[in-house]
Amino acid sequence: MNIPNTITFSRLLGIPFIxxxxxxPTAQSRWICVAIFLICALTDWLDGxxxxxxxxxTDLGKFLDPLVDKLLVLAPLLSLIxxxxxxxxxxxxxxARELTVAGWRVNQTNISGANIWGKLKTVSQIIAISLLIAPLPQNWQTSTLIAFWVSVALTIIxxxxxxFPSKSESKIL
Structure with missing residues (x-):
């Protein structure tokens, strides 16, 4: 395993702590969760x-990175439910989106990296989860829920x- 794949794998270590x-969920434990979550999220950028x-x-990295991203996102979301x-x-x-795309990727002979929409989705999820975990005042509740629903919308898109890539994108690939 190379350095980027090792960093990707190490991101999993933050999930049990979160x-x-x-x-x-005390205020202090929530701030610690935000810090751990953001450090893990930054390793996503670092490994890439x-x-x-x-x-x-590597193909392993192209497969492992999004899988670890999914686990890092879904774990705190399940706790927030x-x-x-x-x-x-x-x-x-x-x-559902993550499982569908993961299933789709398994059947592909050539694993492609994330496109701009996948990156926007990931960033929006990181922002939303960070805001939802943080012990923010009550007047932030609407903003955090908006961030969550924006991330859901970007996930769908x-x-x-x-x-279903457009014909012009298919020619580029």
Whole structure:
């Protein structure tokens, strides 16, 4: 395993801490969760940067990176359902898209990296989850829910674009 893939795999180590700390969501534990979540999210950028810079892009990395991203996103979202901060059906939409795209990728002979819509989806999810985890004042509740629904919308859009690329995008690939 190369350095970028090792960094990708290490991102999994933050998930148990996030889940544990969200079981007793004090203000302090929530800020710690935000910090852990953002550090893990930054490693997503770091592993991609290093893979390109060191010319270590691999099919394993193209498969492992989005899989770990999905786990990092879905773990706190499931805890936030349990805390009654977000509706389960919104998370189900995200989960359904992720499983559909993952299943689609398994059947592809050539695994492609994320397009701009997939990257926007990931960034919007990171922002939404960070806001939802953070112990923000009550007047932020509407903003955090808007961020969540924007991420759900981008999840749907990016999934549709991935599964049904336009003819002009097909020519580029």
């Amino acid at each position: 889940l544990y700390l969200l079981q007793n 940067y290093l893979a390109r810079k060191l010319n270590q892009i 349990e805390l009654k901060q977000i509706p389960a059906w919104g998370v189900f939409v995200i989960l 990016s999934g549709a674009i991935y599964l």
